[in-house]
Amino acid sequence: MNKIGIKINSLNFNYGKKNILNDINLDINQGSIQGIIGPNGAGKSTLLNILVGRLKPTQGDIKILGNDLNINIVKNIGYMPQKNAIYANLNIYENVDFFARMHGLSDKKKRNEIVSQVIETVKLSEYKNQVVYKLSGGMKQRVSLAISLVHEPKILILDEPTVGLDPELRHDFWNNFINLSSKGITILLTTHTMDDAIHCNKLAYMKSGKIIVNKSPEKFLDKNKDIYSLEQAFLKLSK
Amino acid sequence: MSLFDRIIGITSIIVKQLLRDHRSIALIFIAPMIVMSLIGFSFQDQPETLNRTAPAIIATMSLVFVFMLTGVSFLRERLEGTLDRLLVTDTTKIELVFGYLFGFLLFALIQSTIILFFTVYVVSIDYSGRIIDAYIILIILTITSVSLGIFISTFAKNEFQIIQFIPVLISPQIFLSGIFISVEQLPWYFKPLSAIAPLTYANRALRNIMSGYKIEEVIIEIGVLLLFAFILLILAIMSIKRN
Numbered sequence: 001m002n003k004i005g006i007k008i009n010s011l012n013f014n015y016g017k018k019n020i021l022n023d024i025n026l027d028i029n030q031g032s033i034q035g036i037i038g039p040n041g042a043g044k045s046t047l048l049n050i051l052v053g054r055l056k057p058t059q060g061d062i063k064i065l066g067n068d069l070n071i072n073i074v075k076n077i078g079y080m081p082q083k084n085a086i087y088a089n090l091n092i093y094e095n096v097d098f099f100a101r102m103h104g105l106s107d108k109k110k111r112n113e114i115v116s117q118v119i120e121t122v123k124l125s126e127y128k129n130q131v132v133y134k135l136s137g138g139m140k141q142r143v144s145l146a147i148s149l150v151h152e153p154k155i156l157i158l159d160e161p162t163v164g165l166d167p168e169l170r171h172d173f174w175n176n177f178i179n180l181s182s183k184g185i186t187i188l189l190t191t192h193t194m195d196d197a198i199h200c201n202k203l204a205y206m207k208s209g210k211i212i213v214n215k216s217p218e219k220f221l222d223k224n225k226d227i228y229s230l231e232q233a234f235l236k237l238s239k
Numbered sequence: 240m241s242l243f244d245r246i247i248g249i250t251s252i253i254v255k256q257l258l259r260d261h262r263s264i265a266l267i268f269i270a271p272m273i274v275m276s277l278i279g280f281s282f283q284d285q286p287e288t289l290n291r292t293a294p295a296i297i298a299t300m301s302l303v304f305v306f307m308l309t310g311v312s313f314l315r316e317r318l319e320g321t322l323d324r325l326l327v328t329d330t331t332k333i334e335l336v337f338g339y340l341f342g343f344l345l346f347a348l349i350q351s352t353i354i355l356f357f358t359v360y361v362v363s364i365d366y367s368g369r370i371i372d373a374y375i376i377l378i379i380l381t382i383t384s385v386s387l388g389i390f391i392s393t394f395a396k397n398e399f400q401i402i403q404f405i406p407v408l409i410s411p412q413i414f415l416s417g418i419f420i421s422v423e424q425l426p427w428y429f430k431p432l433s434a435i436a437p438l439t440y441a442n443r444a445l446r447n448i449m450s451g452y453k454i455e456e457v458i459i460e461i462g463v464l465l466l467f468a469f470i471l472l473i474l475a476i477m478s479i480k481r482n
Contacts, residue, residue, distance in 0.1 A: 089260065
């Protein structure tokens with residue numbers, strides 16, 4: 001039986017009187033890639049914000065690797081926000097090294113090994129001394145991904161990680177994600193892109209704060225109903 | 240070990256970022272000398288006015304520049320999302336504030352040194368106190384200023400709004416702290432406001448020290464300044480929340 005990486009049970013979130021998330025239930029297997037897709041305002045980012053401790057749920061509970069979600073558990077999650085959240089005046093190495101240090105890696109030699117390794121993972125080794133504000137958007141996203149990996153998390157939460165990337169870079173990112181998942185890392189990501197959605201092991205479609213359906217991308221296709229692509233499936237679901 | 244390492248880590252990125260921002264460095268180090276020169280040459284024939292004004296200008300410069308730099312830097316942390324990222328690491332709010340504090344303290348002290356030596360040796364004001372005593376006042380004022388900058392950044396949505404706080408929070412202190420007219424000469428209805436302005440105590444302490452008073456003779460001013468620094472430090476720590 002598969003172990004559960006993230007378990008979300010009867011989760012509700014209200015903002016004032018408005019119900020943003022409504023009875024969310026989701027089990028994500030350890031080492032799998034779960035995608036969340038849906039129109040703007042569906043509650044995707046709110047769900048991620050709860051998982052990384054930025055928002056407190058109104059109701060319901062979340063377990064990460066069997067433990068209740070709290071600040072100490074959140075510290076072990078790798079989070080890549082939509083904004084890159086990196087220091088523009090520092091170079092790539094300094095950015096990743098700084099966050100490694102903040103995660104408590106005080107041994108300089110050990111830190112150097114880990115930092116160099118994650119920079120290598122995102123293929124930025126030859127640019128590691130370049131100041132971030134001079135980098136392209138895609139390279140900044142790779143720095144952001146490197147930072148979210150630097151404390152070797154078992155859970156990775158990515159908010160639209162490939163937005164704005166060219167096809168080649170998107171391919172590289174997915175190679176990274178698939179590689180990380182094969183090492184047992186559980187990945188939860190939101191996306192608007194069908195090219196991303198197709199790579200996920202499971203895909204949840206969210207609408208008006210609810211998960212309407214959660215299954216493997218292939219199961220969204222149905223020749224009998226003339227649904228030959230994910231795009232068609234989601235257009236149908238959004239109506 | 241990790242606690243100090245993280246504080247040093249935060250301090251070092253503050254220092255690195257500021258050192259690479261050449262305009263800010265120029266602003267920190269050259270602007271005070273220009274202001275001091277203007278004041279020095281304007282009051283060349285009025286040494287009493289110059290002696291009264293110069294210490295207050297040193298304190299004011301320290302307060303304004305450190306407030307601006309901290310406010311803008313911390314606002315960037317909030318807006319760019321790095322603060323959110325930091326708060327899911329092992330870093331505590333206290334480490335964050337102290338990291339910032341030490342980073343800006345370094346620049347504030349270099350700035351104060353330049354102003355102090357420029358004022359004493361170029362503008363040639365009378366100085367008969369101990370330099371170290373002046374530094375003690377400026378260190379406490381910097382703690383106040385860094386904390387105020389972090390706290391105020393909570394209420395700003397962009398860099399322009401941080402600058403807008405200067406006429407609200409700093410300018411009244413300049414007028415009420417005895418730079419232009421002594422606090423005793425202020426109208427009665429302004430005196431309570433003067434009493435709650437940190438700059439009033441910094442100016443008085445610095446002026447007295449520069450005119451030869453010993454540190455123990457300005458212990459009340461130091462005590463009040465420490466109280467301001469402590470309250471603002473607590474407010475700064477409490478104001479740090481994930482967005």
